[in-house]
Amino acid sequence: MxxxxxxxxxxxxxxxxxxxxxxxxxxxxxxxxxxxxxxxxxxxxDGSYVKAGGRTVGSALIGQSFTNKNGDPLKQYFQSRPSNAGDGYDPTATSASNLGPEDVVDTLPDPRLLAAGKEDENARPSLLTQVCARSKAVGKLDGVSGARPFCTPGGAGAVLAVFGHRTAGGGVPHPTRVVSVNEQQGVVKAPFVGAYHGVKVELAKFGEDYAAGLVVPVKGDAPAEPAVPADAVTASGSGLDPHISPAYAAIQVRRVAQARGVGPAQVERLVNKAKDGRVLGFMGEPRVNVLKLNIALDREYPVRS
Structure with a gap:
């Protein structure tokens, strides 16, 4: 059965x-x-761990920061690519910012909190302002121009909100009001451009809604090919990239050489040794492993106390 x-x-x-x-x-x-x-x-x-001086100092696969306790870059080291993974290069929080090219308008901080020395948790810089601020900081650190298209000299996104009657094509040929939406009144003294189509440009005020205005990014006169390369101002998709481009390494050579008291040619030699070519000869771009490069620097040209 x-x-x-x-x-x-x-x-x-x-x-x-x-x-x-x-x-x-x-x-x-x-x-x-x-x-x-x-x-x-x-x-x-096992994790591609890298050792120096008999101790594990990191992984060849995961980036890390080379900063002091205040978060300021250490001039004797090559700096890594920015990271959006947690507080930076956190393998448990690997992620991208998920911000796209149309994210150009900041959420401004409350000036009362700023005056009290506090941080406004609701404030958020746009992707454009993050790029502009990073470019300015890298340019200042490495002695090159931090200027780039669509950025103000102060390191914010150069974006206007233009008010007035819109045409069928969406333009505003005769604006009645223009606001620099990423430059806050009380934080900067004057907008990055004085007038737009004959209308005086205003600084943005906290709490005002500019959504009704036409968003107009202003390219400005910065070179189309900025001195600060793209990987110096944008995070990788994982936030853990341990490499930088040869172009980003090149603008850091003089600063690192000066901090270590050696010639630029000596530092360039180590950069070339730390450089990897394209995967299988055709995939990706040449890159420099920052951790391995900084270890080589400490080994061959230690900082003199």
Whole structure:
């Protein structure tokens, strides 16, 4: 006498559960672990840790900051790419900012909190302002121009809200009011441009709504190819990228050489040694591993106390 169909179905499901538990829960993980222990793979499987002076100082696969306790860049070290992973390069919070090219208007901070020395948690710089501020900071640190298109000299997004009657094409040929939305009254003295189509430009005021205005980014006269490269002002998709471009490394050479009391050519030699080519010769772009480069600097040209 055959068992009822529902009993046979449950037995079949139990056998399948047992089989896949053994295969995927035991055999497959052990096989992956075994392959990872093969020569040439074990170091990578263990995290690609990098040692210096007999101690582990990081991973070749994860970026890190080279700053002092106040968060200021250490001039004797090459600086990494910006990170949006947690407080920076946090593997448990790997993420991108998810901000796109149309994110150009800041959420301004409450001036009363600023006056009290507090931070406004509701304030948020736009992606454009983040890029502009980073470019200005990198330019100042490395002695190059931090200017870039659509940025104010003060390091904010150069964006206007233009009010007035809009044409069928969406333009405002005769504006009645113009506001520099990312430059706050009381924070900066004057807008980045004095007038727009004959109308005086105002500074933005906290709490005012400028959504009714036409958003107009102003390119300005900065060079189309800024001295500060893109990877110096934008975070990677994971926020953990340990590499920088050769162009970003190049603008840091003089500053690092001066801080270590050596010639730029000596530092350039180490940059070239830390440079990796394209993956398999054709994928991606050449890049420089910042951690390995800084370790080499400490080994060959230690900072004199």
């Amino acid at each position: 055959r068992a009822p169909i529902w009993i046979r179905q449950h037995f079949a499901a139990a056998r399948a559960l047992l089989l896949f538990t053994v295969l995927l829960g035991v055999v497959y993980p052990l096989a992956v672990f075994a392959v990872a222990q093969l020569p040439g793979l074990q170091h990578k499987a």
